[in-house]
Amino acid sequence: MKYKVREDGNVTIIDLSGKLMGGYDADVFRDLVHELIEKGRKKIVVNLAGIKWINSTGVGILITGYTTLRKNKGDLKLLNVSKKIESILYVTKLNLIFECFDDEHEATGSYTRG
Amino acid sequence: MATSTLLASFYFICGAAIIFLAVMIMRFSSRNVSMWSTALVMLFAGIGPILGAIGVIIQRNLPEGTYLFENLVESFDYTWEFFFPALLLMALVYPRRYAIWKYLRRFTFILFLPHVFHLLMVLFLVNRGNPARLFNWVADLPVPSSVLATYTNSLSKSLNVFSELLFKAHNQLFSLVNVMYAVLAIILLAIAMRGDLTPRQRRQTQIMLAGLGIAIVTYSFARVIPYLMAMDIDRAIAAALVNASLIIGGGSIAYVILKYQFIDVRLIARKGLFCAVTAAVFALFYLIIIKQFTRFILTYTGTELEFIETLLIVLFVIAFQPVLIRLEEWTERALMREESPRVKLRNLSNELLTAVDAESMKERMKEVLSEVFQTDDVEVIFRDEILDLKDEEIYAGKVLELLEQVGEPVGRLDFMEALGFMRVRRGIFRPGRKLIREAVDTLPGIVKHMASHELIVPVIHDGECVAVLLLGEKRDGGRYSMQQQAMISMLSNQVAASLSRMELLKEVVEKKVMEEELNIARTIQLNLLPSSPPELENYEAAALSISSKQVGGDYYDFIRNGRYFAFTVADVSGKGVPASLLMASLQASLRAMKDRMTDPVAVIGRLNDVMCEITSTDKFATMFYGCVDLERNEVAYSNAGHFFPVIVRNGGNVELLDYSGLILGVKPGFPYETRKTKFRPGDMIVVTTDGVTEAENRAGELYGEERLHPFLASLHGSSAGEVKDAIVNEVNRFSHPVGANDDLTVLVVKRKS
Numbered sequence A: 001m002k003y004k005v006r007e008d009g010n011v012t013i014i015d016l017s018g019k020l021m022g023g024y025d026a027d028v029f030r031d032l033v034h035e036l037i038e039k040g041r042k043k044i045v046v047n048l049a050g051i052k053w054i055n056s057t058g059v060g061i062l063i064t065g066y067t068t069l070r071k072n073k074g075d076l077k078l079l080n081v082s083k084k085i086e087s088i089l090y091v092t093k094l095n096l097i098f099e100c101f102d103d104e105h106e107a108t109g110s111y112t113r114g
Numbered sequence B: 001m002a003t004s005t006l007l008a009s010f011y012f013i014c015g016a017a018i019i020f021l022a023v024m025i026m027r028f029s030s031r032n033v034s035m036w037s038t039a040l041v042m043l044f045a046g047i048g049p050i051l052g053a054i055g056v057i058i059q060r061n062l063p064e065g066t067y068l069f070e071n072l073v074e075s076f077d078y079t080w081e082f083f084f085p086a087l088l089l090m091a092l093v094y095p096r097r098y099a100i101w102k103y104l105r106r107f108t109f110i111l112f113l114p115h116v117f118h119l120l121m122v123l124f125l126v127n128r129g130n131p132a133r134l135f136n137w138v139a140d141l142p143v144p145s146s147v148l149a150t151y152t153n154s155l156s157k158s159l160n161v162f163s164e165l166l167f168k169a170h171n172q173l174f175s176l177v178n179v180m181y182a183v184l185a186i187i188l189l190a191i192a193m194r195g196d197l198t199p200r201q202r203r204q205t206q207i208m209l210a211g212l213g214i215a216i217v218t219y220s221f222a223r224v225i226p227y228l229m230a231m232d233i234d235r236a237i238a239a240a241l242v243n244a245s246l247i248i249g250g251g252s253i254a255y256v257i258l259k260y261q262f263i264d265v266r267l268i269a270r271k272g273l274f275c276a277v278t279a280a281v282f283a284l285f286y287l288i289i290i291k292q293f294t295r296f297i298l299t300y301t302g303t304e305l306e307f308i309e310t311l312l313i314v315l316f317v318i319a320f321q322p323v324l325i326r327l328e329e330w331t332e333r334a335l336m337r338e339e340s341p342r343v344k345l346r347n348l349s350n351e352l353l354t355a356v357d358a359e360s361m362k363e364r365m366k367e368v369l370s371e372v373f374q375t376d377d378v379e380v381i382f383r384d385e386i387l388d389l390k391d392e393e394i395y396a397g398k399v400l401e402l403l404e405q406v407g408e409p410v411g412r413l414d415f416m417e418a419l420g421f422m423r424v425r426r427g428i429f430r431p432g433r434k435l436i437r438e439a440v441d442t443l444p445g446i447v448k449h450m451a452s453h454e455l456i457v458p459v460i461h462d463g464e465c466v467a468v469l470l471l472g473e474k475r476d477g478g479r480y481s482m483q484q485q486a487m488i489s490m491l492s493n494q495v496a497a498s499l500s501r502m503e504l505l506k507e508v509v510e511k512k513v514m515e516e517e518l519n520i521a522r523t524i525q526l527n528l529l530p531s532s533p534p535e536l537e538n539y540e541a542a543a544l545s546i547s548s549k550q551v552g553g554d555y556y557d558f559i560r561n562g563r564y565f566a567f568t569v570a571d572v573s574g575k576g577v578p579a580s581l582l583m584a585s586l587q588a589s590l591r592a593m594k595d596r597m598t599d600p601v602a603v604i605g606r607l608n609d610v611m612c613e614i615t616s617t618d619k620f621a622t623m624f625y626g627c628v629d630l631e632r633n634e635v636a637y638s639n640a641g642h643f644f645p646v647i648v649r650n651g652g653n654v655e656l657l658d659y660s661g662l663i664l665g666v667k668p669g670f671p672y673e674t675r676k677t678k679f680r681p682g683d684m685i686v687v688t689t690d691g692v693t694e695a696e697n698r699a700g701e702l703y704g705e706e707r708l709h710p711f712l713a714s715l716h717g718s719s720a721g722e723v724k725d726a727i728v729n730e731v732n733r734f735s736h737p738v739g740a741n742d743d744l745t746v747l748v749v750k751r752k753s
Helices: A022-036 A054-070 A081-090 A106-111 B002-028 B033-059 B066-077 B083-093 B103-109 B109-126 B146-194 B199-228 B233-260 B266-300 B308-321 B321-335 B341-354 B357-374 B383-387 B391-406 B412-418 B433-440 B445-450 B480-526 B576-592 B600-613 B703-713 B720-735
Strands: A003-009 A011-020 A044-053 A075-079 B378-380 B455-461 B465-471 B537-547 B554-561 B564-572 B619-627 B634-640 B647-648 B655-657 B677-678 B686-688 B745-751
Touching: A003 A022, A011 A022, A011 A054, A011 A106, A022 A054, A044 A054, A044 A081, A044 A106, A054 A075, A054 A081, A054 B391, A075 A106, B002 B033, B002 B233, B033 B083, B033 B686, B066 B083, B083 B103, B083 B109, B083 B146, B103 B109, B103 B266, B103 B703, B109 B146, B146 B199, B199 B233, B266 B308, B266 B321, B308 B677, B321 B412, B341 B357, B357 B378, B357 B465, B357 B480, B378 B383, B383 B391, B383 B465, B391 B412, B391 B445, B391 B455, B391 B465, B412 B433, B412 B445, B412 B455, B445 B465, B455 B480, B465 B480, B480 B554, B480 B576, B537 B564, B537 B655, B537 B720, B554 B576, B554 B745, B564 B576, B564 B686, B564 B745, B576 B600, B576 B619, B619 B686, B647 B703, B655 B703, B686 B720, B703 B720, B720 B745
Parallel strands: A011 A044, A044 A075
Antiparallel strands: A003 A011, B378 B465, B455 B465, B537 B745, B554 B564, B564 B619, B619 B634, B634 B677, B647 B655, B647 B686, B686 B745
């Protein structure tokens, strides 16, 4: 997994790419989220456009980020969820938890509206 | 005569000691202008008494009435009188460097010009030149006409008169010039005293001022006062007074140097002994071998071959070089007492070699370094400690970067300047301590802390500054000599090696601990998983869990209670002991639900609440739970985010148990649902974890449901155990030779046909 962090106003966009599969990635992503929270950037959009594959641990990674942010009065939304990932989100019913977007403006805009 | 001999011996010893010290200083600190000017003063101060003493000793062997003593001293005046310009030079650069030095440094010789002139004149007189005839040559110039010759004649005469006057005046007045030089030097020292000096410098200057003051008074009594008062003074007494003034002046400087340790006294003692031994060896060799040899040649050849003696001496010097080196080593060792700082440092660096704990190493270093370098303030800071100072991240990084670049001990001034906190005006006065302290007070935290120490010593390993040693101001206010800086620099290398060794050791230990932890986790897990499925009349069950790593996150279980048979497969996030403990708590909660095991929603809902109660944010699990009513042949199930299990009907039809709720541990009270399906003879339920569908082959393709489902369909006639084994084999076959990269769990429950 590789990541890039961008900012759009007060919303932080994390572009993920590669495979999102447990182990080391979990630590990296958790640290990243903690770092952003410390900086006060709690409105996060995770862009999954570059993610080729995700497994249950990978889903765990996203959930960890989500719950951590919610505890700190922030939120984590998903952008560009592929069919494959969507099916996993559906099985795990995380589609009920995560707000998903196909358009970046919509995703960032959802924060300002809400 | 006896008194004068005694005095001469005393003068000789004093003069020799002062010269010896001067030579030592020149040998070891020749680059520092204040040091070499001091050495110069001492050198000239030492020459006077030695020459005087030699004069006295020689005179004893001369017939009565010849006064070589004072003649000798006086004829060598031109040598030792350089004491005065040297003194002025020293006063210009020590204890403070006067601004004028910047312009003067290239023209230092100007200070010496009067004395050079004096030297030339004395040489002229010693060679029996007569100033009254100095310009006779002007009259002898070949001129074309006699008229011109009268001019040259009278010019020559008037020049001669002028030169005679000049010489006479000079003879009388040169002592005055010397006194003026000395007074000027004293004034400069006194002005410097009023400036910002360390207590140590102040004391040094005081002693020097007192010594020089007495010296000047003594000198004036010998030379200036008799002249001004038109008194006649006994030449011997005058010479004795002059020498006394030189010894007092030079001696006070020598005293300052020894007392305040400009140079290591032990080193001087060692070198002194070494020189003495070397000289003795030379002398012995010369007397015993070379002299005898040349005498031998003289006896047998009748001619004295002087060049042979010289040749032999040269050969001897060359051949004995290795011996000399040994000798020097030997004197070093013989004089290296247990207590010397050098030995303490050596012992410390030996201790560092075997140190295993960074904190105790720190304490030990503080202890030894504060003793060796005579300071109360020694600190050792590790890289992590510097980087942990969150508020000062920028400075910490900057400081470390700078120290990595410098790589050797750096003084606080250079340190602050390099970081851009202070502009040091070079060439004029170096900023005083008070000024430095004021500047330091305005610095940000970490920089301030470091700069409040005199010397900042980076400990570099692999180009990275892994620690910093800080040495505070010395108790006596002195500076760290180049030698000491070199010592501490060497020690810092030792520290670097020691730290990296400790780091390695720590890694080994941590790895060991982690292996141990994994073993514990593995044991917990193995104990959690049922060793064999329960025996059932019409049903059969089989399960297998394989971890790709030592400890996986997969869990399965069977519970039998009367007519009910429950089975579950879970995939817990994380790994190691935490994951194992999570599994254990899941199992405990599950077993505690035995009374309500027929109600999947109650079970899954309860487990979800348990998971949500665990405060850690990264604890999740997916879970499938099914309960078979063995009498009604019906399975009730619920699912928390787990991979959809498959029911393979007797005919080979594959159906998905496609209900799923939210994974466990995200949202307490999530409304899970129960689904039911009939269990007909020959039907089997296969629950897997994603290790099956995510098995990857060499081409990077995933096994996937599209391969799994037809494969399961083909197995519809097999027993539970066979199905389980077949799936595992199939996955291994598919992923060969890449190998499974995830945990793989297969659970099969089949109704016998």
